[in-house]
Every structure is written in C-alpha cells, then in structure tokens.
Amino acid sequence: MDEVILTGGNMMPVVRIGDTVRRETGPWTPAVHALLDRCEAAGVEGVPRARGVDERGREVLSFVPGDVLADAAAEILWSRDVLVEAARLMRRIHDAGAGLVGAPLSWRAPAHAPAEVICHNDFAPYNLLMSGGTLAGAIDFDFASPGPRLWDVAYLAYRIAPLAEDAPGFDPERFGSPVARVGELVTAYGADWSATEVRAAAAARLDELAAFTEDRAADTGRADLAVHAVMYRRDAGLLRD
Incomplete structure (x- = not known):
C-alpha cells in the first residue's frame, strides 16, 4: 500500500499506510507500547493502539482519525x-x-x-x-x-x-x-x-x-x-x- 507522509512531527518521519501509522523505533518503544496497551485494556478511546513492528523495523500504530x-x-x-x-x-x-x-x-x-x-x-x-x-x-x-x-x-x-x-x-x-x-x-x-x-x-x-x-x-x-x-x-x- 502507498505510504503517505504525515506532517507536523519535529523528531522523526511518520507515515500512514492504510489505517496504520509507521515510525522509527527506539529503546523507548516497548515502554510506549506498554502504555498504549494499558490504555487499550482500560478502554481509553482516542489513543493509538500498538500493533507491533513491521518488516522494516518500524513500529505499527493504529491511525487515529481527526x-x-x-x-x-x-x-x-x-x-x-x-x-x-x-x-x-x-x-x-x-x-x-x-x-x-x-x-x-x-x-x-x-x-x-x-x-x-x-x-x-x-x-x-x-x-x-x-x-x-x-x-x-x-x-x-x-x-x-x-x-x-x-x-x-x-x-x-x-x-x-x-x-x-x-x-x-x-x-x-x-x-x-x-x-x-x-x-x-x-x-x-x-x-x-x-x-x-x-x-x-x-x-x-x-x-x-x-x-x-x-x-x-x-x-x-x-x-x-x-x-x-x-x-x-x-x-x-x-x-x-
């Protein structure tokens, strides 16, 4: 699927592929995903869902529309x-x-x-x-x-x-x-x-x-x-x- 560059980020490139967002990972990524998992388990709406890492080593998050x-x-x-x-x-x-x-x-x-x-x-x-x-x-x-x-x-x-x-x-x-x-x-x-x-x-x-x-x-x-x-x-x- 085509990648669409999302604007507004100051730190690293962010792209959208379908209903997901991809960005570079770092040593902090497991911690961030743990936080997002806690939000998902608690039913907090409007927060990205962590969906692992893609074949290029980028984190995969659900796209939050708005x-x-x-x-x-x-x-x-x-x-x-x-x-x-x-x-x-x-x-x-x-x-x-x-x-x-x-x-x-x-x-x-x-x-x-x-x-x-x-x-x-x-x-x-x-x-x-x-x-x-x-x-x-x-x-x-x-x-x-x-x-x-x-x-x-x-x-x-x-x-x-x-x-x-x-x-x-x-x-x-x-x-x-x-x-x-x-x-x-x-x-x-x-x-x-x-x-x-x-x-x-x-x-x-x-x-x-x-x-x-x-x-x-x-x-x-x-x-x-x-x-x-x-x-x-x-x-x-x-x-x-």
Whole structure:
C-alpha cells in the first residue's frame, strides 16, 4: 500500500499506510507500547493502539482519525468544552498507565519525582485531535515517562488555558480568563491544585523544554527552534513573576 507522509512531527518521519501509522523505533518503544496497551485494556478511546513492528523495523500504530486541534478556528481551539474534554482524557490516560510506574522500562524522556503516573509530556493542541466538534483523541506518546500528575496537567494548562504568549486568537472576553480556565481544567481533571501550583509546575516544565529545544536547535541549525526556546524561557519567567 502507498505510504503517505504525515506532517507536523519535529523528531522523526511518520507515515500512514492504510489505517496504520509507521515510525522509527527506539529503546523507548516497548515502554510506549506498554502504555498504549494499558490504555487499550482500560478502554481509553482516542489513543493509538500498538500493533507491533513491521518488516522494516518500524513500529505499527493504529491511525487515529481527526483534525489537529491546533489548526482549528479560535472558537474550537479555545472552547471551554474542549478544555474540559482534554483534561478528562488526560486523567483516563494517567489512570490507565499508573501501574507501569516502577516497571523496568526504558523511557525516552527523563522521569520526574514524585512518579505517580506515566506522563504524556507533550499533551497539547498540536497532539490533540478533533472530530465532529468534540475531542477525538491524543497522539504522539513517544516522550512519555513517569512523573507527577501535575507535571502533565501544568503543561496542558500552559498551552490551553493558555499561559503561553503564543496563543493565536485567544480572547479572555470571549473564552474566559486564563486563571479561571486553569481552575476549570484542574477541576475537570479531578484535582484541587491552586493556580499558583500550576504556574510553578508549568515554569519548571518550560525550563526543561527550553533546554531541550536549545539542544535541538544546535543539532539541527533550525532558527525556529531557537526562537521557541527563547519564548519558553520568557514565559517561565513571567509565570514565576
């Protein structure tokens, strides 16, 4: 069957063949597949299913249909319903994979203490899918690793509350203030962290992301990554202020 290159990935080529997605494997692949298997066993919808490795050594995942949330109109991207759905999907994924904490698995991203669940580590609009006006799923689990629930929730808040300066089309008059939206997100997830705790965790997450992005910029020579790293450090400082 024909291979169709899927756009949007920053790390490695991703192709679609029929109703499957293929990408390069790494030492982390068995851990990611174990997480996806846990999600499948728990009945978590909208998450890729691990289907082994193909004849070229690429992992095989089920294709999750939908349109990328980051590309949606502002009315959808900043919808409070979508915010709530995203928080609830994250909670289902966390609960499904929590039993893997402490398992002898190799993860691509570093673990963070206290390790409560397996964090997605990039749960954001560019990895969330929409279909028929509702959240359809989440993709790209390659950087999952053990960590605290708040670590993942704080990054989602950074992207969707939003706490980021890069928030095209966001209007607090129409969609609610970021502080109020953080509260809605935390409540939908089923926790009781304060906005201050979320901001502090998001700032720490951005420090790590900035360092990672600076290294990627140096390795690839991509100027856009260097610009993103500067923004992450600036946003981290603003969150601490």
